[in-house]
Amino acid sequence: MTNTTKNSVTVNQPRVVEHLYQGVDTQDGAGVKLTRVLTNQLQHRLDPYLMLDNFKSDNPDDYIAGFPNHPHRGFETITYMITGRMRHKDSAGNEGLLQNGGVQWMTAASGVIHSELPEQEDGEMEGFQLWLNLPAKDKMNDPWYKDFQNEDLPKFETDNGTKVTVIAGESHGVEGAVTREHTEPNYLDIHLPAGASFSHSIPANHNAFAFVYRGSAKISGQDVPIKTMAILKNDANTDGVVIEGSADEETKVVLITGRPLNEPIVQYGPFVMNTQQEIIQAVTDFQEGRFGEGA
16 A cells, blocks of 8 residues: 655654664574564663564574464564564464565454464565553453555655655554554654655654664764664654664664553563553463463
8 A cells, every 4th residue: 555755744853862772682482583672671661662573584493483372461462574474373263474564463452372483484584573562441352463464554655765664653644554542653664765864753752762674874963773773862842753864775764653651561471461460360361271262
């Protein structure tokens, strides 16, 4: 879904970079190698986001075992597959194929058990998984799931040739594939030609960060190298961000913003609730088979 060319948005007081963060190389699932960009130490600072993983490898040993059955409760997972193929199945009866340029949005809410297993034995796999918290009042809602193929995702191009995919929220008048009332997530994949810049409006009370996964960028004079997250400073006088791409090569950046919930965050592995008692209940419910129909 591609829209016509959009004029640049005017940002009068752009945000500056508060901190650069490289992320931590780790493994998850059955040994999938990845970089954890947003760790639990940053959950309150980047509320409502709980985690961001970046995976990229052309070595099947790094991803082939995938993510066998595992539970979630209390939040949403957004998986953006830039390159590769992975099959999703869950205890609520959902199944889908996540592939090149597609997005899988799963609201675990009251509980779901799911698996994500590669449907390829060679080639490159690259993408992101983002965890978005749910407000306390919604954590025990029914689970929800939807696949978006690449052609289903809203896209636009600015007058300088920057191409933007709007996974969630809104940018330049283009509404994303998913919107959320309470957390108001904005999730953009931005491809800047050499020497181009991109402006995006951000409410002053929203938290925001950008991650460069190709080339390099500059935000308010601060260089942001490849595989680096820039946390954008909260300032009541700012109205957005301006991202400048490399002068020499294409730059690709994901920009993620959202309205903080300002609620307690209690995490135990794949469960994120508001109190320790709710975590204990989550573990009990999982052990007693109460996660999703057919769990």
